Amino acid sequence: MLSGPPVTTTVNADQLLERFLAANPRQRRSLLSQVLQRSAELRPLIPGQLDRLDATSDDWAAGLLIQLLVADDDSLTQTFRERYSEGWLAVTSASGIDYAPLQRALVDQQFEEADRLTSEHLRQLAGEAAVQRGYVYYSEVPPIASVDLESIDRLWVMYSQGRFGFSVQIRLLRSLNGRWDQLWPRLGWKQGGVWTRYPRSFTWSLEAPEGHLPLVNQLRGVRLMDALLSHPGLQQRVSA
Template identity: 60%
Template sequence: MLSGLSSTPSLTVEQLLERFRTGSARQRRSLIPTVEKRAEELASLGSAALAGFDPKGDDWAAGWLLQVFQRQQPQVLPSLLGASNGWFDAPSAVGIDYSPLQRDLLAEQFEEADRFTSRVLRQLAGPDAEQRGYVYFSEVPPMQGLDLITLDRLWTAYSQGRFGFTAQAKLLAALDGRYERLWPRIGWKQDGVWTRYPGAFTWSLTAPEGHMPLINQLRGVRLMDALLNHPSLEGRR
């Protein structure tokens, strides 16, 4: 079993990194303060700091390391991110560039990341959705699964696993699929009016689990239900 925080000061930076990479979610979260305190040592490893992680995955430990470097050791990021402006692979079946989303999530600019996600969902739904400014639930099934997975992976990776479609779907399943129980759990209003404007939404990691991304519910739960049950996302739960 991994040791708790009491033993972490004696760990070498390599040992700390290995424990953070291989530990359970609970163990990783207990190491977050130590990772923050030893950011300079971790950054000194350069690309080796991320060598054990898979850029095709959604491991939030890698995303958190990058966010810590963004805040405390930004000089190391260019060598880690390269010309792509994003460490995680972000494929698209329709040619969408997800580097702006990675930049916003890396910088914990969650409101901008949410707006980007909304635009992509409209783009995936088609020209009619882009023109009207919102998506119908009936436009969700034909959406490209690869792009929905990319959106979900990036939100997962840069939120300590707390945000994204998969996080929302898991919470809903734990609540027996009852949306009226999900809304207060994730911090959304229940009166049919959800807004991203001041006072109504929390754009930080202090938000409740599943709080982001915002899915417009002005027309009831059918859009969110269709999205969370898209075949490509069902396989990620």
């Protein structure tokens, strides 16, 4: 008995979106290319989905949908930006820091600007002395409120498809049994902790290695990064 050509079944945009949001991390990665390819179909559906999602989590699926939504300069983008002028993800600060500019930079995938803002916020959180000198001492990290480091990390995770953030760096370091010398190449940083903010020294896109951003000044060794990654607020996020 002759059989015809195989029938290919393509899910509609609603089904793809529902499947993507309900998927586990591994399934979501496999669906990512389809979502990106069909972004034009999905964009009109995204505002309704965002109303159903938790703005206090850091599920990067929501961050991706937001980035697809604002990719074109049209009425959908305009409406979203007006409605969420402070950013869709709900973040808080014990020090009164406004994280809206950081969220906007990450939404627009302006990762170099987001990294600059992150360094600025860390100095603000460390205190006036750090702001004046232009960098943070490792000893100034432990008193920083957990909620602020959590907010910064959640923003990076949310808008990087789960690829960037302090918590991502912690997981990588743990997977290497705390071997800092092995962490640098995994992050795409220069061996030995050499650090510079020259644009050509780093990759300011999602093409960068996992954990590549945000940057931490290593001119004085690993103590600052160790203090950050050892902070209870960030450790709790990884253990949760």
